[in-house]
Amino acid sequence: MTTTSPSGATASSAPQQGPGLRRAVSGRLLFLFILGDVLGAGVYALVGEMAGTAGGFVWLAFLVALLMALLTAGSYAELVTKYPHAGGSAVFAERAYRSPLVAFLVGFAMLAAGVVSAAGLALAFAGDYLGALLELPAVPTALVFLALVALLNARGVKESLRANMVMTAIEVSGLLVVVVVGFLVLGRGDGDLSRLVETPAGTGAAAAVLATALVAFYSFVGFETSANMAEEVEDVSRVYPRALFGSLAVAGLVYLLVGAVAPAVVAPADLADSSAPLLEVVRAFGSVPDALFSLIALIAVANGALLTMIMASRLAYGMAERGLLPSPLSRVLPQRRTPWVAIVVTTLVAMVLAATGELIDLASTVVLLLLFVFLSTNVAVLVLRKDRVDHEHFRVPAVVPVLAIVSCLVLLNQQEASHWALAGGLLAVGVVLHLLTRRKAATPLPGGSRTDR
DSSP, rough: OOOOOSOOOBBBBSEEEEEOSOOOOOOHHHHHHHEEEEEESSHHHOOOOOHHHHTTTTTHHHHHHHHHHHHHHHHHHHHHHHSSSSSTHHHHHHHHHHHHHHHHHHHHHHHHHHHHHHHHHHHHHHHHHHHHOOOOOHHHHHHHHHHHHHHHHHHOOOOOHHHHHHHHHHHHHHHHHHHHHHHHHHHTSSOGGGGGGGOTTOHHHHHHHHHHHHHEEEEEEGGGGGGGGGGTTTTTTHHHHHHHHHOOOOHHHHHHHHHHHHHHHHHHHHHHSSSSSSHHHHHHHSOHHHHHHHHHHHHHHHHHHHHHHHHHHHHHHHHHHSSOOOOOGOOOOOOTOOOOHHHHHHHHHHHHHHHHHOHHHHHHHHHHHHHHHHHHHHHHHHHHHGOOOOOOOOOTTHHHHHOOOHHHHHHHTOOOOHHHHHHHHHHHHHHHHHHHHHHHSSSSSSOOOOOOO
16 A cells, blocks of 8 residues: 655655664564453453343454454554554544644543553452452452552563563463363353353343443453554554454454353353353363462453553653653652652552442443543544655555444443543543643743743
């Protein structure tokens, strides 16, 4: 696919390597990075919640959510290859709308989504997967878990894409175990395939699937963070779309298989009653130790929470460094050089949410916050169509972002009032902090100058 420069010359096949970040991320590493970000924590905890609303149609809810995710991924593929620089959705918003406040809201929505997600993952960690190993009260355990994550974060966790490969292998192995044992259970005559087309009493199939797609969508989020790696990807215009769509396709296939075998092996009502639904599937087989599978699930959830809090704290730090949030959030430990104030604040907020919220509500709020980010990105693709760049880049038909916008609006319409209240409250706090920070920066100092960070 070729674009032309404003002068009419044919664009080069890739953006030129400048003095910025080194382009050292191959397509294989990027594929595994995105796959590791998408797969794992959500599906381990939320299949039961999905079965409670969709019955046996969990697999169809995953399929609908996958199609919706692929639409928005198309917008990311175009914008990342068109503007291959670190920054992601907030940078796209700033370029498209020329509004610092809109760009701030997009960035803060991602920050808030990360904190809310970590709170939900803490509750998932403290649920029945841990219960298979230790009997501990859920909320206090979730709070201790978040504190330990904060300590690791403050110490200075040095992850790399190769370390992510190991964690991804562990997460995928657990899901493949579920699929294999599920087929073995069905092969020996146990389970009931007819449950795959049953819904809870009094609920139509279409309504059940659409409502459940909101939760299923949570299992696919994470691909958007790959936009921040654009500046480090080799031959980004060719590699990024392949890695993005390939990883989502693989994740979608795994989720479809899990969504099919789980309600066929274990009755949806029983899945809904458990905070470790995939463990119930493994137990139906009978030959895999509970402790082993629970450990795999806990690793997946813990890794997801740690990566999420690292992202949230660094995002808060970066926004403070740019004068968008209060300056204390940019303070770092002298030796470790980690943003300790941002870590403390984001952890405390996550603790409050874990102590007062439910997993399903927190997951839905994460989706709500990210839907605003996705709406911004999908609209930005259309706004920036008139902007020409001097290199080849991926381009989707205009109908794709339009359909993506529609899909986001459909999912927003499925949100409950309590989710809107929580998301709106978090964004309102962000706006207040932002305005106070800007006001302080504009306050005249003695001598007539202004504060300037």
